[in-house]
Every structure is written in structure tokens, then in C-alpha cells.
Amino acid sequence: MAHDASAHRDEHGHDHKPHGFVNRWLYATNHKDIGTMYLVMALVMFFVGGLMAMVIRGELMYPGLQLVEPEFFNQMTTMHALVMIFGAVMPAFVGLANWMVPMMIGAPDMALPRMNNWSFWIMPFAFTVLLLPLALKVFFGIGAGGPAGGWTLYPPLSLQGGDSVAFTIFAVHMMGISSIMGAINIIATILNMRAPGMDLLKMPVFVWAWLITAFLLIAVMPVLAGAVTMLLTDKFFGTTFFSASGGGDPVMFQHIFWFFGHPEVYIMILPAFGVVSEIIPTFARKPLFGYKAMVYAIASIAFLSFIVWAHHMFTVGIPLGGELFFMYATMLIAVPTGIKVFNWVFTMWRGSMTFETPMLFALGFVIMFTIGGFSGLMLAIVPADFQYHDTYFVVAHFHYVLVTGAVFSIMAATYYWLPKWSGRMYNETLGKWHFWLSTVFVNLLFFPQHFLGLAGMPRRIPDYNVAFADWNLVSSIGGFGFGLSQLIFAYIVWDCVRNQSLAKAADRVWEGARGLEWTLPSPAPYHSFATPPVIEDRMLAHADVAH
Amino acid sequence: MSQDSLRQRHLRVLRRALLATALAFGFGFALAPFYDVLCEKVFGIRPSQVADEVAACAGGVVRERELLVEFDTSIHPDLPWRLDAARKSVKVHPCEPATVVFTATNDGRIALTGRAIFTVAPSEAAIHLSKTECFCFTEQRLAAGESREMPVRFVIDDQLPADVSRLTFRYVFNPVDTPVDDAGGTTTTHS
Numbered sequence: 001m002a003h004d005a006s007a008h009r010d011e012h013g014h015d016h017k018p019h020g021f022v023n024r025w026l027y028a029t030n031h032k033d034i035g036t037m038y039l040v041m042a043l044v045m046f047f048v049g050g051l052m053a054m055v056i057r058g059e060l061m062y063p064g065l066q067l068v069e070p071e072f073f074n075q076m077t078t079m080h081a082l083v084m085i086f087g088a089v090m091p092a093f094v095g096l097a098n099w100m101v102p103m104m105i106g107a108p109d110m111a112l113p114r115m116n117n118w119s120f121w122i123m124p125f126a127f128t129v130l131l132l133p134l135a136l137k138v139f140f141g142i143g144a145g146g147p148a149g150g151w152t153l154y155p156p157l158s159l160q161g162g163d164s165v166a167f168t169i170f171a172v173h174m175m176g177i178s179s180i181m182g183a184i185n186i187i188a189t190i191l192n193m194r195a196p197g198m199d200l201l202k203m204p205v206f207v208w209a210w211l212i213t214a215f216l217l218i219a220v221m222p223v224l225a226g227a228v229t230m231l232l233t234d235k236f237f238g239t240t241f242f243s244a245s246g247g248g249d250p251v252m253f254q255h256i257f258w259f260f261g262h263p264e265v266y267i268m269i270l271p272a273f274g275v276v277s278e279i280i281p282t283f284a285r286k287p288l289f290g291y292k293a294m295v296y297a298i299a300s301i302a303f304l305s306f307i308v309w310a311h312h313m314f315t316v317g318i319p320l321g322g323e324l325f326f327m328y329a330t331m332l333i334a335v336p337t338g339i340k341v342f343n344w345v346f347t348m349w350r351g352s353m354t355f356e357t358p359m360l361f362a363l364g365f366v367i368m369f370t371i372g373g374f375s376g377l378m379l380a381i382v383p384a385d386f387q388y389h390d391t392y393f394v395v396a397h398f399h400y401v402l403v404t405g406a407v408f409s410i411m412a413a414t415y416y417w418l419p420k421w422s423g424r425m426y427n428e429t430l431g432k433w434h435f436w437l438s439t440v441f442v443n444l445l446f447f448p449q450h451f452l453g454l455a456g457m458p459r460r461i462p463d464y465n466v467a468f469a470d471w472n473l474v475s476s477i478g479g480f481g482f483g484l485s486q487l488i489f490a491y492i493v494w495d496c497v498r499n500q501s502l503a504k505a506a507d508r509v510w511e512g513a514r515g516l517e518w519t520l521p522s523p524a525p526y527h528s529f530a531t532p533p534v535i536e537d538r539m540l541a542h543a544d545v546a547h
Numbered sequence: 548m549s550q551d552s553l554r555q556r557h558l559r560v561l562r563r564a565l566l567a568t569a570l571a572f573g574f575g576f577a578l579a580p581f582y583d584v585l586c587e588k589v590f591g592i593r594p595s596q597v598a599d600e601v602a603a604c605a606g607g608v609v610r611e612r613e614l615l616v617e618f619d620t621s622i623h624p625d626l627p628w629r630l631d632a633a634r635k636s637v638k639v640h641p642c643e644p645a646t647v648v649f650t651a652t653n654d655g656r657i658a659l660t661g662r663a664i665f666t667v668a669p670s671e672a673a674i675h676l677s678k679t680e681c682f683c684f685t686e687q688r689l690a691a692g693e694s695r696e697m698p699v700r701f702v703i704d705d706q707l708p709a710d711v712s713r714l715t716f717r718y719v720f721n722p723v724d725t726p727v728d729d730a731g732g733t734t735t736t737h738s
Contacts (some may be wrong), residue, residue, distance in 0.1 A: 028630050111557045111560070112557060112561065131566075180564075180568055183564070184561060184564040184565070187564060188556075188557050188559055188560040188561065188564075191556075191560060192553060192556045192557055192560065193553075213593055218564055218571065219567070219571050220571065221568075221571075222568050222569070222571035222572035222575065223572070223574060223575040223578075224575075224576075225572055225575070226572050226574075226575025226576050227575055230575075230576070230579070241579055246578075249582070252578070252579065252582045255578065255582060256575055256578050256579075259575075259578070319590045321590075322590065384640055485675065
């Protein structure tokens with residue numbers, strides 16, 4: 001333990017942690033406690049959504065209907081998406097931001113701690129509301145179950161659902177409020193609370209990625225709130241925003257939804273870019289290549305995300321000029337994304353690399369996210385998209401970017417910072433097992449879905465032509481294997497937090513780690529950087545800092 | 548710097564972010580009217596086409612424009628019928644009513660019921676086509692060996708896009724096992 005850090009702790013004698021469960025967690029204002037709660041909730045929701053995925057893969061294992069009714073299958077696909085997007089991936093990144101952003105910029109806490117408490121504690125209620133109709137049906141046989149019209153909530157189908165429509169819409173409102181407050185907090189923290197010397201263009205890339213993500217959240221979550229509000233009034237109050245009988249247009253919903261939806265996919269991947277940009281320099285023992293290019297690339301991707309939404313709806317009947325515009329704009333995103341991938345590769349070039357678990361997940365991210373990026377480029381081609389649209393090719397594409405992209409980066413981040421959070425090294429052997437099993441099974445799960453999609457298997461169906469049977473069986477085996485492998489992850493985290501006999505982690509946990517968070521003791525004290533640290537450029541993880 | 552000024556800076560960020568949130572929420576709703584304007588004025592798509600139909604053909608028959616309408620027929624393999632148009636094609640002017648007689652013959656040995664599905668190419672023409680009479684409106688039952696002449700009366704309005712000069716009407720007869728409600732027309736016609 002660093003001398004000055006332990007001295008700092010002795011000064012206080014103790015950590016000033018509030019006593020009792022209610023005081024510590026329900027009234028939590030400490031960024032580390034709130035970050036922990038976000039991460040734990042995300043892990044729980046990851047398993048809830050994962051269980052739904054197992055039902056989906058179980059039903060799709062063989063052609064024909066074996067396991068569940070088609071109506072329930074549709075509820076599973078809808079809820080799996082809503083739970084994974086809003087319950088697992090987004091809260092996990094907010095949790096990482098809560099834990100790491102103040103520690104990375106030398107701030108004592110988040111800017112608005114009470115609002116931070118509120119943003120978190122809305123979430124359990126939002127998910128209770130979201131899951132209630134499904135839980136009532138499954139456990140007590142009450143009602144018709146959850147929403148079944150797909151997570152995109154396209155009218156008129158979504159409006160034909162029962163009472164669950166209202167539950168889903170209010171849950172989306174609450175999740176939106178939570179995300180917006182979280183985003184405001186992150187922006188205020190980053191803009192106002194950086195330690196002296198932490199210029200904007202010296203911030204770690206993770207902090208940059210989150211600053212830009214927070215702007216995206218504020219710009220698009222309210223648009224989603226507006227879209228679902230229109231759905232609500234269409235269903236219950238007789239408006240006709242999306243009903244042709246009253247002069248509305250269901251296609252307009254798709255435009256509004258995807259105006260939110262496309263930036264949303266970058267909300268889920270930009271923080272992942274940030275995480276990987278922290279991890280690769282550490283284990284390549286080289287500063288990040290092209291720091292400024294990385295920052296500008298993230299900003300360009302964020303800008304482009306606003307002008308590509310109609311590529312989700314090429315087949316609804318868009319004028320030719322519109323299709324061409326959205327096709328070229330979408331392909332343009334490959335440029336900044338390519339810059340990022342090449343910069344990660346150049347960071348590793350001639351580095352003295354080691355392959356601890358966080359690095360393995362980061363490398364898996366770079367390779368498999370790029371596969372998802374390439375299939376995205378294929379989908380961007382209008383004439384080809386008419387064939388791919390609504391097939392399993394799309395399912396394969398977005399699971400490559402979201403599972404081997406976003407989820408792998410969250411796992412990489414967890415392994416990378418877990419010793420800093422808990423003060424102990426996790427079980428590295430099990431971590432490597434977790435990575436290799438996950439990687440093998442996730443490819444077994446999603447790669448064959450490319451073939452199924454190209455052969456014409458549609459999305460969102462519980463039964464299929466026997467011609468698709470073989471690859472579906474392979475995909476299901478991969479799915480069960482991937483699902484079970486995640487139990488190892490849960491065990492490793494639990495073990496690292498609870499097992500007193502594990503080796504103590506050093507302050508600078510990883511040999512090549514740079515950044516302010518590593519100047520703190522492990523585990524990170526309850527209150528850190530009460531006085532702003534003095535920052536020297538050599539502490540930072542990127543090369544371009546000496547202007 | 549003093550604690551007060553930090554608090555003020557936080558509040559400034561909060562105020563601006565909340566304003567941006569409110570604007571973004573409003574923007575979502577503003578997209579509704581904006582969508583109609585954009586469709587009509589920029590892309591030339593008119594979501595509220597129905598209103599324009601009233602004005603269509605107000606100027607009477609457009610003599611200076613001539614349209615070629617071709618007819619194509621086919622029969623489902625399970626139906627031992629023939630369907631022939633009296634003429635392979637007909638030249639009409641926009642807003643000029645036209646009649647073409649089709650003849651259906653049952654070559655089979657039992658009475659059968661069939662229903663014709665109508666499609667028009669190019670599809671942009673569909674909303675500019677009105678039919679006042681068509682055998683495709685209802686099911687047709689033909690006794691063994693029976694032959695029936697069936698007139699189709701239609702008019703194409705003057706709002707038809709200028710680049711369309713040739714239209715194809717296609718009728719496909721399908722067998723009907725159990726008679727269905729005659730009130731519901733086939734899905735592809737705009738009669």
C-alpha cells in the first residue's frame with residue numbers, strides 16, 4: 001500500500017461509512033455504494049434476461065412447438081430485450097461510471113449525490129412495474145402476461161396487447177427519468193469537478209466516452225418518452241398519432257422510435273469503447289495510440305448516430321433518395337469505428353502484452369465487435385437489406401455488437417477494476433475459464449444465426465421450417481453453454497468480494513496500469529480525493545498528453 | 548474555489564440539461580406534424596391522399612394523355628377454369644370510364660366456386676384506379692361447362708404520376724372451398 005495513501009486513511013481513522021442497511025444503501029449518496037448497487041442490479045437483471053433467453057433457445061432447439069405457447073414465446077423475446085437493454089447493459093455502464101468517473105478525474109464524489117440516489121432507486125420500481133404482468137401470469141396465473149409485441153413497441157401490434165401495455169409504458173418512463181438524471185449527474189461531475197490539471201483533453205477515454213454518452217441520453221431518452229406517451233394516449237385516450245383511421249401513421253412511430261433507437265445503440269457501445277481503451281494500454285504496456293483521434297472518433301460516431309435511424313426501416317417504403325442517404329450515412333460510421341479498431345491494434349503493436357482475464361475479454365471485444373460491425377455494414381446496403389430485414393441475420397448482428405461487444409466489455413471492466421473495488425485479486429484461473437467457455441459458446445450461439453438468416457429464417461418466431469433445424473440445434477447448445485458459463489462469473493465476483501483468504505491486491509493492481517484510480521489504495525477508500533490530487537502527465541494512460 | 552460557486556456551476560448544468568430534456572421531449576411530439584410536412588413537401592408522399600381524391604377528375608377527361616392498360620389472367624391449378632379478356636389491352640384517357648368484358652368458363656365436370664385476386668402494376672397506380680364493376684368483388688360460382696361474360700368497368704384519375712403510361716391489370720382465380728362473407732372485398736383493390 002502506498003505510503004501517502006495509508007497516511008491519508010490513518011488521518012481519519014475510519015471510513016465514515018453510514019451504519020445499518022437503510023442508512024448505508026437506501027439513503028446512499030456515496031458514488032461507490034450507488035455504483036455497487038447499479039452493478040449488482042445489472043447482474044441480477046442479466047440473469048433474469050438470460051433465463052428468458054434460455055426459454056427462447058429451448059423452444060427453438062427443435063422445429064415445432066414443444067416448450068411454450070407462441071404467445072408466451074413472444075413475451076419472452078420482448079421482455080428479454082427490454083430487460084437486457086434497460087436492466088442489464090445500461091445500468092451496468094451507469095454503475096461503472098458511478099464507481100470510476102470520480103476516481104478517474106480526481107473528484108470526491110458525483111456532483112449531485114442525492115439525485116444520484118434517486119436515479120438508482122427509481123430502477124427497482126421501474127423493473128417491478130415492467131416485470132409484474134409477466135410474473136403474475138407465470139407464478140399465479142393471473143392476467144394475460146407481459147408485453148408481446150416486440151421491444152420496439154411498433155403499433156398497431158403493441159397496442160393490441162392487454163393491460164401490460166400500460167405497465168410497459170410507465171416502466172419505460174421511469175427508466176427514462178432514471179437515465180436522464182444519471183446522465184445529468186455525469187455531465188455535471190465531468191464538467192465541474194475535474195481535479196486541477198485534468199484538462200478535457202487529458203481525461204481518460206472512458207470518461208470522454210461517458211461524457212458523450214450522457215449527452216446522447218439527454219437528447220434521445222425524452223424522445224422515447226414522447227413516443228411511448230403517444231402510444232399511451234392512442235390506446236387509452238382516443239388520440240390517433242399512429243392510427244390511419246384518424247389521420248395518423250404507424251410508420252411515424254418507427255421514425256420517432258428509431259430516432260431514439262439508433263443513438264441508443266451507441267449509448268450501449270460508447271462506454272464499451274471507453275473501457276477497452278483503458279484496458280488495452282494497460283496490458284500492452286504502451287500508451288493508447290492516437291488518443292485525440294479516439295476522442296474525436298467517439299464524438300463523430302455520436303453525431304452520425306442521429307442521422308442514420310431509417311436504416312432500421314428500409315423496407316417500409318422510403319423514397320429512393322432517402323434510402324441512398326441513410327445507406328451512405330450508415331456506411332460513414334465505419335470510418336470513425338475503423339479508426340478506433342485500428343488504434344486499439346496499433347496500441348498493441350510491439351507492446352509487451354500479457355493476457356490476464358480483462359485483456360482477454362478486451363481482445364475478444366475487439367475481434368468479435370468487429371465481426372458485428374461488418375455484418376452491420378452488410379445490413380446497411382439497401383438492396384441487400386431487403387433480404388436480410390427481419391431475419392436471424394439481424395439477430396446475429398446485434399448480438400455480436402451487444403453481447404460480445406457491450407457485455408464482454410462490462411465483464412472486462414469488472415475483472416479490471418474488481419481488485420480495486422474489493423481489495424482482493426479474483427481467481428485468475430476461473431476467470432480464464434470463464435472467458436474461454438464464454439467465447440467458444442457465444443460463437444456457437446450466434447455465428448450460425450448468420451447462416452439461418454441468410455437462408456431466410458425470420459426473427460421472432462417460435463416454430464420454423466425443418467430446413468433450419470440443424471443450425472438452430474447448434475445455436476441452442478451454444479446458448480445453454482453460454483448461459484451456464486455466466487454462473488462462473490457470478491461465483492468469481494461473489495468469491496472476490498467475500499473470500500477473506502484471497503491475495504490482497506496492490507494499489508496499482510496491474511503492472512502497466514495508468515490513471516488516477518490506481519493511485520488510491522485497494523480497496524478504494526469510502527471517501528477518495530477529498531482534496532484534489534496533483535496530476536502529472538506520466539500518471540495518465542495516453543501519449544498525446546504533452547501538448 | 549469556494550463551495551458556493553461549485554454549487555452554482557452544478558445548478559447551471561442542471562438547469563441547462565433539464566431544458567434540453569424538455570426540448571427533446573417536445574421534439575418527439577413536434578415530429579408528428581413535421582412528419583406530414585416532410586413527407587408531402589420534400590418527398591412528395593401524401594399520407595392524406597383521400598382528401599385529394601375528391602379534387603381528382605374535376606377537369607373532366609384528359610384527352611391529351613393516353614394510357615395503355617394491359618390485361619393478364621391466370622388460374623390456380625386446382626381450378627379447371629379459363630379466364631379470357633375480350634381484348635389483350637385497351638387505350639384509355641385519364642378520367643375516361645372504360646369497360647372490358649372478361650369471359651370465365653368452367654371446363655370441369657362439377658360446379659365450382661372461385662374468387663379472383665386483383666393486382667395492378669405499377670403499384671403507385673393503385674390509388675388512382677377506381678372500379679365500379681368487377682367480377683373480383685364477389686365470389687363466382689360456375690356450373691359444369693358454364694361460361695359467363697363479366698364486364699369490368701374502371702376509371703383512372705388524372706392524378707396518376709406523369710411517368711406512368713402503361714398499366715397492367717392482373718387477375719388470378721383461386722378456388723374457394725367454403726364460401727366466405729361477400730362483404731369484404733379483396734385486399735389489393737381500391738374500388
